[in-house]
Amino acid sequence: MRRTVLPGGVRVLTEHMPGLRSATVGAWVGVGSRDETSGHFGSTHFLEHLLFKGTARRTAMDIAEAFDAVGGEANAATGKEHTCYYARVLDSDVPMAVDVIADMVTSARLDADELETERGVILEELAMNDDDPSDVAHEQFAAAVFGDTPLGRPIGGTPQAIRDVPRDAVWEHYREHYRPETLVVTAAGGVDHDALCAQVEAALAAGGWPLDPTATPRARRTAGAPVPPAALELTIRRSTEQANVIVGGPCLTSTDPRRFVLSVLSAALGGGMSSRLFQEIREKRGLAYSTYSFATGHAETGLFGLYAGCTPARVDEVTALMVAELERMADAPMGAAELTRSIGQLCGGLVLGMEDTGSRMSRLGKAELVHGELLDVDESLERVRAVTAAQVQELAAELAAAPRSVVRVGPFGD
Amino acid sequence: MRRTVLPGGVRVLTEHMPGLRSATVGAWVGVGSRDETSGHFGSTHFLEHLLFKGTARRTAMDIAEAFDAVGGEANAATGKEHTCYYARVLDSDVPMAVDVIADMVTSARLDADELETERGVILEELAMNDDDPSDVAHEQFAAAVFGDTPLGRPIGGTPQAIRDVPRDAVWEHYREHYRPETLVVTAAGGVDHDALCAQVEAALAAGGWPLDPTATPRARRTAGAPVPPAALELTIRRSTEQANVIVGGPCLTSTDPRRFVLSVLSAALGGGMSSRLFQEIREKRGLAYSTYSFATGHAETGLFGLYAGCTPARVDEVTALMVAELERMADAPMGAAELTRSIGQLCGGLVLGMEDTGSRMSRLGKAELVHGELLDVDESLERVRAVTAAQVQELAAELAAAPRSVVRVGPFGD
Numbered sequence: 001m002r003r004t005v006l007p008g009g010v011r012v013l014t015e016h017m018p019g020l021r022s023a024t025v026g027a028w029v030g031v032g033s034r035d036e037t038s039g040h041f042g043s044t045h046f047l048e049h050l051l052f053k054g055t056a057r058r059t060a061m062d063i064a065e066a067f068d069a070v071g072g073e074a075n076a077a078t079g080k081e082h083t084c085y086y087a088r089v090l091d092s093d094v095p096m097a098v099d100v101i102a103d104m105v106t107s108a109r110l111d112a113d114e115l116e117t118e119r120g121v122i123l124e125e126l127a128m129n130d131d132d133p134s135d136v137a138h139e140q141f142a143a144a145v146f147g148d149t150p151l152g153r154p155i156g157g158t159p160q161a162i163r164d165v166p167r168d169a170v171w172e173h174y175r176e177h178y179r180p181e182t183l184v185v186t187a188a189g190g191v192d193h194d195a196l197c198a199q200v201e202a203a204l205a206a207g208g209w210p211l212d213p214t215a216t217p218r219a220r221r222t223a224g225a226p227v228p229p230a231a232l233e234l235t236i237r238r239s240t241e242q243a244n245v246i247v248g249g250p251c252l253t254s255t256d257p258r259r260f261v262l263s264v265l266s267a268a269l270g271g272g273m274s275s276r277l278f279q280e281i282r283e284k285r286g287l288a289y290s291t292y293s294f295a296t297g298h299a300e301t302g303l304f305g306l307y308a309g310c311t312p313a314r315v316d317e318v319t320a321l322m323v324a325e326l327e328r329m330a331d332a333p334m335g336a337a338e339l340t341r342s343i344g345q346l347c348g349g350l351v352l353g354m355e356d357t358g359s360r361m362s363r364l365g366k367a368e369l370v371h372g373e374l375l376d377v378d379e380s381l382e383r384v385r386a387v388t389a390a391q392v393q394e395l396a397a398e399l400a401a402a403p404r405s406v407v408r409v410g411p412f413g414d
Numbered sequence: 415m416r417r418t419v420l421p422g423g424v425r426v427l428t429e430h431m432p433g434l435r436s437a438t439v440g441a442w443v444g445v446g447s448r449d450e451t452s453g454h455f456g457s458t459h460f461l462e463h464l465l466f467k468g469t470a471r472r473t474a475m476d477i478a479e480a481f482d483a484v485g486g487e488a489n490a491a492t493g494k495e496h497t498c499y500y501a502r503v504l505d506s507d508v509p510m511a512v513d514v515i516a517d518m519v520t521s522a523r524l525d526a527d528e529l530e531t532e533r534g535v536i537l538e539e540l541a542m543n544d545d546d547p548s549d550v551a552h553e554q555f556a557a558a559v560f561g562d563t564p565l566g567r568p569i570g571g572t573p574q575a576i577r578d579v580p581r582d583a584v585w586e587h588y589r590e591h592y593r594p595e596t597l598v599v600t601a602a603g604g605v606d607h608d609a610l611c612a613q614v615e616a617a618l619a620a621g622g623w624p625l626d627p628t629a630t631p632r633a634r635r636t637a638g639a640p641v642p643p644a645a646l647e648l649t650i651r652r653s654t655e656q657a658n659v660i661v662g663g664p665c666l667t668s669t670d671p672r673r674f675v676l677s678v679l680s681a682a683l684g685g686g687m688s689s690r691l692f693q694e695i696r697e698k699r700g701l702a703y704s705t706y707s708f709a710t711g712h713a714e715t716g717l718f719g720l721y722a723g724c725t726p727a728r729v730d731e732v733t734a735l736m737v738a739e740l741e742r743m744a745d746a747p748m749g750a751a752e753l754t755r756s757i758g759q760l761c762g763g764l765v766l767g768m769e770d771t772g773s774r775m776s777r778l779g780k781a782e783l784v785h786g787e788l789l790d791v792d793e794s795l796e797r798v799r800a801v802t803a804a805q806v807q808e809l810a811a812e813l814a815a816a817p818r819s820v821v822r823v824g825p826f827g828d
Contacts, residue, residue: 071762286534348485
């Protein structure tokens with residue numbers, strides 16, 4: 001793994017993977033939906049779409065053709081705390097990918113007509129997400145736990161916000177946040193670090209970015225205003241066959257050293273076929289097809305939830321069973337075999353993930369923007385292996401005692 | 415790539431990928447939902463679930479723990495013409511994966527109590543799928559085109575079929591179809607062919623399978639009864655924000671030499687951001703977020719469809735636009751640039767896919783059971799590169815002239 005700060009404060013992190021003929025390249029901007037101010041809601045995600053709609057040098061079709069012509073996969077993702085544009089291509093196409101992505105990041109036109117057309121596309125995307133009941137449950141769960149704070153807002157904005165947001169707001173968002181000192185370029189696979197740095201610098205300069213040799217990267221995001229604990233029960237009516245339910249509450253931040261304890265806890269509680277949720281709810285009782293636990297970290301707080309999709313009539317029973325499993329982890333330490341298995345599961349998954357250029361590219365970006373430390377696999381394995389049953393029990397007790405929210409999506413009366 | 419027929423007629427195909435520390439191993443049985451007879455509907459998929467529920471030597475928890483303990487990903491998929499059980503693990507865990515999967519394939523218990531519990535799980539899975547409007551559209555599209563034939567039935571069965579199917583029917587299905595001569599084991603990644611053959615043979619023998627040295631593999635499926643052409647319009651009512659629409663009809667079989675022409679046609683029409691559907695419907699008009707074309711081959715027929723998710727009020731307009739794009743491909747040959755780009759997209763995608771152990775494992779299984787020929791990457795690239803604009807136009811004309819079905823899922827009156 002290598003890290004270089006280019007002029008302008010642009011960070012480049014790469015990981016060379018010998019023997020691979022492909023690479024994934026990502027451009028990360030440390031800005032997400034939580035950074036939007038009133039009147040700009042939805043503009044982070046809107047901007048993500050618009051970067052593909054043309055630059056000073058390229059039409060939307062030029063951008064699409066560049067990746068399609070070589071069988072590459074180009075896409076982007078907006079989160080609450082960062083936005084990432086990425087492409088997986090053959091190693092020989094890395095210079096092209098860097099050039100196109102840098103062009104999009106530096107020189108998007110945000111053409112007014114294209115913007116109006118794209119408004120319709122985004123409204124269709126929101127409608128599609130709204131038709132996915134588990135998506136709705138996850139989004140509403142964050143809204144329940146984080147309440148009326150920037151982290152509680154939907155990443156993509158509401159349909160009304162998308163209909164309302166003017167081009168100027170998106171343009172301001174772009175000009176304010178897409179800058180050399182917020183940009184992190186990461187790549188993994190068949191890439192050469194020095195060559196990539198040179199390509200990135202040349203492409204950003206070609207896009208007209210001032211690359212001040214004395215500039216430094218913007219400091220990593222630190223905690224915003226504290227998020228008041230919420231304990232809400234939300235019921236969202238949908239004409240579905242299943243109920244989708246999530247129960248849980250606030251959790252560790254993304255920099256908390258105990259996040260490795262959390263990963264062991266979540267693996268044991270709801271991480272695989274042998275996990276407690278899967279065994280109790282699916283295998284023993286046949287009440288759900290899908291049930292799992294999940295955790296997300298943010299700068300000043302986090303989210304921990306237990307999910308199940310079940311028959312609407314059994315939703316309270318399933319919710320109580322999930323909570324009972326969390327409480328059981330708080331009441332008694334995990335046995336040695338379960339601890340060993342959970343650690344083995346995480347370590348095996350980590351090593352398997354290292355063969356995927358996309359997940360390594362993503363690890364690099366998150367190390368820089370989210371966790372604030374760049375661990376190699378061996379260091380990560382070491383942290384996971386150091387977790388004890390007592391630590392897991394202690395964290396489970398905290399999670400079980402935290403304010404608890406419940407979100408149910410399904411065919412319930414209003 | 416190496417292929418060996420073991421005693422009993424068991425086929426083993428492997429592809430060694432130098433430098434990889436992981437491997438994906440799959441056990442394929444050349445039997446799918448189309449092979450079910452009346453009274454057995456849903457039993458192929460039911461059986462897929464039950465193989466994880468315990469064998470003579472292992473409980474369901476033993477199977478789950480075996481993979482979880484090493485961070486492996488074990489899963490299975492049922493199709494209309496085959497069923498596959500697979501696991502991605504570290505190379506050192508391949509012998510374990512072979513042993514567990516072979517145990518499941520040879521020695522599943524189909525315990526009556528476990529079966530009753532699993533009935534509930536499968537009903538939840540069907541309910542989950544029913545809550546996904548694009549899933550519903552795809553399933554109903556096959557039903558529309560293939561009508562009242564075995565290919566028209568849903569893979570997972572209907573809820574009523576799952577409630578009704580008795581243990582005996584699933585057991586009969588298992589005994590009849592899970593046999594040495596129907597089994598194909600494929601693996602790709604950090605695997606050694608000879609070692610894998612020895613492991614497979616030992617594991618199947620341990621499972622009590624008679625491995626007759628004179629037995630030969632069961633011949634590949636050939637065409638069943640001809641499927642009468644259908645042209646149905648189906649409207650499925652769902653309380654969704656979007657309409658999900660698919661228009662299309664019958665297409666090439668899975669062994670048709672023109673399937674490479676079809677792949678170029680589908681790439682150009684609806685395969686990427688620069689494709690005609692994406693450009694016309696999303697980029698120019700903003701009418702959809704997701705729109706694409708797809709093709710599936712079966713022994714005696716196939717399926718070709720154009721999909722979009724859009725505002726319900728615009729569904730007829732979007733359907734007409736999709737059909738117009740297919741007709742435009744029939745009316746005039748593709749330009750040289752578009753042909754080159756489409757071929758480049760497929761070739762790049764093929765090469766990128768070769769770095770994934772799962773897709774290589776899957777290619778091997780489909781080569782043996784579906785296509786009846788095992789092409790290496792260079793041969794596949796050659797076939798794609800040989801496609802001409804005239805061939806694409808000719809095939810587009812046939813597809814445009816074929817009986818056309820339309821399925822709409824959305825908030826439409828009954």
